[in-house]
Amino acid sequence: MRLFSRFLLVFGALAGVLAVTLAAGLRQGLLALLGIGFGAVLQGARFGFTTGWRDFIERRDPQGLWAQMLLMVLAAALTLPLLAGSGGELVGAVAPLTISLVLGAFLFGAAMQLADGCGSGTLYKAGGGSPLSFVVLPTFAFGSFLGASHQPAWIELGGLPAVDLLAFGWPTALALTVAGCSLVAWLAGRVARNARGDAPPSPQAVAEQLVRTGTASFVAAARPAQSRWATRWWLGALLLAVLYLAHLVVAGQPWGIVYGMGVWGAKAVSALGWDLSGDAFWGVAPHAQRLVEPILADVTSVTNIGLIYGAIAASRWNGAPKFTAPSGRRLAAAAVAGLVMGYSARMAFGCNVGAYLGGIASASLHGWVWFALAFAGSIVGVRIRRRVGA
Amino acid sequence: MDKERLFRTGFAIFWLVALGLLVLDTASSSNIRVEPPPIALGSGQAASGGHCSGR
Numbered sequence: 001m002r003l004f005s006r007f008l009l010v011f012g013a014l015a016g017v018l019a020v021t022l023a024a025g026l027r028q029g030l031l032a033l034l035g036i037g038f039g040a041v042l043q044g045a046r047f048g049f050t051t052g053w054r055d056f057i058e059r060r061d062p063q064g065l066w067a068q069m070l071l072m073v074l075a076a077a078l079t080l081p082l083l084a085g086s087g088g089e090l091v092g093a094v095a096p097l098t099i100s101l102v103l104g105a106f107l108f109g110a111a112m113q114l115a116d117g118c119g120s121g122t123l124y125k126a127g128g129g130s131p132l133s134f135v136v137l138p139t140f141a142f143g144s145f146l147g148a149s150h151q152p153a154w155i156e157l158g159g160l161p162a163v164d165l166l167a168f169g170w171p172t173a174l175a176l177t178v179a180g181c182s183l184v185a186w187l188a189g190r191v192a193r194n195a196r197g198d199a200p201p202s203p204q205a206v207a208e209q210l211v212r213t214g215t216a217s218f219v220a221a222a223r224p225a226q227s228r229w230a231t232r233w234w235l236g237a238l239l240l241a242v243l244y245l246a247h248l249v250v251a252g253q254p255w256g257i258v259y260g261m262g263v264w265g266a267k268a269v270s271a272l273g274w275d276l277s278g279d280a281f282w283g284v285a286p287h288a289q290r291l292v293e294p295i296l297a298d299v300t301s302v303t304n305i306g307l308i309y310g311a312i313a314a315s316r317w318n319g320a321p322k323f324t325a326p327s328g329r330r331l332a333a334a335a336v337a338g339l340v341m342g343y344s345a346r347m348a349f350g351c352n353v354g355a356y357l358g359g360i361a362s363a364s365l366h367g368w369v370w371f372a373l374a375f376a377g378s379i380v381g382v383r384i385r386r387r388v389g390a
Numbered sequence: 391m392d393k394e395r396l397f398r399t400g401f402a403i404f405w406l407v408a409l410g411l412l413v414l415d416t417a418s419s420s421n422i423r424v425e426p427p428p429i430a431l432g433s434g435q436a437a438s439g440g441h442c443s444g445r
Contacts, residue, residue, distance in 0.1 A: 023416050025425035088436045093443040131397055134404070252430030252437030259442045267415065290440055294419040295412060299439035305412070312405075323394040350442035358443065366443075 002319065009313040016309060024296040030250050031299060035306020037243050038255070042124040042307070043314035045236030049118045049352040052233075053109075053378045060195035062188035067233035068357075069181040074241035075361035076177040079248050083362065084170040092166065092362025093254045095349035097369055098159030100151070104347025105355070105370040107340055109377025112352070113385050114337035115140075119257035119351030122338070123304055127311030129321045135331050136338035143342025144258050145265025148287075151346050152280040163365035173363035180360070180368060244361065251299050254358035258345040260300030265342075266291055333388045348374075 013036050021029025041047065052064015083092050095101065112118040115136045117125045122140055125133035165173035247255045266282050270291060276282040282291060295301045315321045326334075345351040348370055350358060356374065359367020427433035 023420075025423075026428040027426050027430075030428065082431065086431060089430055089433055091437045093441060095443045129398075129401060134397075134401065249431045250429055251439055252433075252435075253439050253441050254443075256441045256443070259440045263440070286438070287440065292419065293422050293424050294416045296416055297422070297424040300441065323397065325393045325397070345442065349444055354442035358441075364443075 006317060009316060013309060013313060016306075020296055020302060020305075024294060024302070027250060028296055028302045031247070031302045032306040034243055034247050034250065035303035036310035036313070037306075038120070038240070038247075038303065039124050039127060039307035039310020039312075040314040041236055041239045041243065041310075042120055043128050043311040044317075045232040045239070047233070047236035047240065048121050049356070050112045050116060050121050050378075053375060054113060054382055056188060056192075057379055057382050060192045062185070062192040063229055063233050065188040066185050066229060067237045069185040070234060071237040071240050071244075072357065072360045073178050073181045074237065075244045075357065076174055076363065078241060078245040079254075079361060080166065080170040080174050080177070080363060082245075082248065084166055084173075090248055090252050092164070092364060093256070093350065093354055093358030093367070094162045094164045094362055094364040095355070095359065095366040096155075096159055096162045097366055098155055099157040100154035100347040101159065101349060101366055101369055102373055104147075104154075104344040104349075105373035106377040107344035108348055108351060109374030110381035110384065111337040111340040111344065111377075112374075113378050113381030114388070115334045115341055118341070118353075119261075119345060120307070120353050122341075123257065123307050124311035127308040128315035129312075129323065131323075132326050132331065132334045135335050136341070139335045139338035140342040141261045141265040141268070143265075143339040143344075144262035144346055145269060145282075145342070147343035147346030148259075148262040148266075148281045149276075149279050150281075150343075154347050165363035165365065170363075177360060177363055244357070247303065251303075253299065254354070254362060255303065256300045256350065256354040256358065257304060258300075258342070258351050258354055260298055260302075260304045261342065262346065263290060263295065263298050263301055267295065327389065329388060 013033075017029050017033045017036070020032040047067065048064070049068060052068055055061040055064050079090075079092075083090050108118075112121070115122060115132070116130070117133050117136065119140075122133045122136050126137045165176055244255055266276060270276055276288075276291065281287055290298055296305075341351070345355075349355050349366060350370070352374070355370040356367055359370055361367075426438070427435060430437060
């Protein structure tokens with residue numbers, strides 16, 4: 001029975017890719033396939049940007065942060081030489097350092113802890129059957145549409161122009177990116193070591209050490225099990241970096257999430273009678289044209305759809321996923337957080353994928369600003385999360 | 391109906407409706423064919439897709 005259900009999942013994936021190829025061309029079919037890969041890896045490795053940060057904020061567990069930094073370094077190493085030599089066929093995620101970036105990233109970081117998922121997290125968890133992310137998805141799409149609509153006004157508040165480190169040559173850009181990621185990883189490890197040194201070992205760690213050594217002199221040498229870097233984290237980073245490279249080569253641009261969700265929101269409100277012809281964002285080229293074109297012709301939309309399917313398939317590969325019902329209060333908070341996330345992601349030129357991963361891997365300074373502000377927002381978000389009983 | 395079954399039913403209906411809307415959207419704009427070269431790298435064309443970084 002399980003073999004048959006796996007066959008159906010693979011068959012569904014191939015049929016979907018074929019359908020997209022027939023409807024929108026080979027590039028879109030390839031992007032759908034890559035999207036399925038992203039979803040399967042994110043779900044299979046439980047590669048959560050939100051969880052990685054929360055683990056560090058609450059328990060000083062650096063594994064998620066290390067994995068994210070490894071992903072950034074690998075993605076930058078694989079793509080910066082290509083970006084530099086492509087002559088415009090490939091472009092990076094580069095954005096200005098505006099006031100809207102600062103505000104938007106902070107809000108996004110706080111909201112993603114309440115919604116229990118960022119851009120990619122919401123998609124893969126919704127596909128994986130999480131009731132919370134399922135509720136977040138539509139409000140995220142509406143927020144993304146609305147945020148894009150207001151984005152020109154936010155940008156007018158001012159700021160600094162984009163700083164693209166590729167202007168100094170790709171070796172320098174890569175060296176600076178590697179140095180930045182290494183510094184974050186080292187700081188995270190140092191904080192974690194200090195925290196472990198201050199706290200007594202957990203009962204679980206003590207029991208594990210007892211079994212391992214069979215001696216009573218375990219306390220001094222005891223290292224909690226979490227000090228090992230779980231395979232899922234580094235393997236997830238490795239696979240995501242390869243997929244990120246393939247996406248850039250096929251699409252000509254870095255992997256993104258939020259733009260596509262905004263397109264879905266804009267198409268939905270248009271269908272309900274909202275006239276967007278005079279809209280400051282959706283009413284002007286090239287965005288207005290993308291609302292006329294089919295959703296399957298949009299790069300981020302088709303990758304997102306593939307991602308959701310990949311997560312559905314990965315979560316059901318070994319049978320039906322576990323179900324836990326959140327409280328109504330928690331669902332309501334998540335729905336509001338989804339709206340804020342979608343809106344603020346457009347203020348901040350993207351989410352954890354388009355701005356954080358894409359920005360840093362493209363050697364754009366806005367990626368680092370996004371990281372700093374979103375992480376600060378997450379510290380606040382984790383506190384609010386405790387209050388709403390998550 | 392317990393909560394889990396209710397959610398799983400809603401989950402299936404939601405994705406079926408989403409799939410239906412996607413098919414409807416594709417069918418209603420079938421006269422528009424935007425088909426760039428299969429691989430951007432080496433295509434000789436500038437990247438033109440929408441991205442959250444502002445394009």
